[in-house]
Amino acid sequence: MEQDVRETGKGITFGLSAYCLWGSFPLYFALFEGIPAFEVLIHRVIWSCVFLVFVISLLRRWPPVKAALVRPKELGYVLACAIFIAINWGVYIYAVETRHVLQASLGYFLTPLVNVAMGLIVLRETITRMQAVAVVIATMAILFQLFLLGFVPWITLVLAFSFGSYGLFRKKVVLDGLSGLFVETLLLLPLGLLALAFLAQSGASHFTDSPGTALLLLSSGAVTAIPLLFFAGATRRLRLATVGLLMYITPSIQFLLALFVFDEPLSPGKLFSFVMIWVALAIYSGSAWFGRERAATT
Incomplete structure (x- = not known):
């Protein structure tokens, strides 16, 4: 029991580090x-790849990478992931550079609900009322x-749907x-x-x-990979519901x-639109959390 509590504490620390x-x-x-x-x-893609070579070598994680690369027919899904994550990265960087961080924040608040909608429509998953x-x-x-403010929040929509x-x-x-990711x-x-x-x-x-500019661009590789390592440490130690609730730290x-x-x-x-999203997230998170609790006690 003490070991479980210690591991849970580590998981929360890793999760908080990643999301912060x-x-x-x-x-x-x-x-x-x-x-x-x-x-x-462009530099984020290149230097992330280079940095991950060292990380994977250090952690001795080459076997799954080699197994994936020798099955080219299965790389189609990975390529689709690569395209969507590149779109997400690019639009997010653009949002920050053009000072549309609020739209970016709204996009990541919206992402869990987009995941629910996609699961419902594409994967035919069932959801609660x-x-x-x-x-x-x-x-x-x-x-x-879209209609009352007179503009299309395209940054929000692209970030949410690409992710x-x-x-x-x-x-x-x-x-x-x-x-x-590698x-x-x-x-x-x-x-x-x-x-x-x-x-x-x-x-x-x-x-x-x-x-200074060169070092800044080079650093994008480590900046991309390090939070992912923390996230991996969190997911190995925490329940998925806990990880899901922690993720709202990032857009907040x-x-x-x-x-x-x-x-x-x-x-x-x-x-008002943010408040509507927060209400939606509270309803969704509460439903998911109590649903898991009921399932665990039956």
């Missing part, structure tokens, strides 16, 4: 001001921004999170190298602007940073 780091990403990507989001994305209510409320929040689609295809991949970035690596060569040849690359931190660091305006309409 992800939540602080706006502060990191704001440092890339003046560098196009597309170029930052209260979870269905949560999805309807979240949909109403987006429609409110939701990533999760959908990730269910088909047998690789663990660390190995899966294979995903490995599949994107040739395209990233070609794009980097094009930028360098055309004189548009910022990598050689200064040693982003929301606070948008207001108090990036000074983004929060109109009554935006605030």
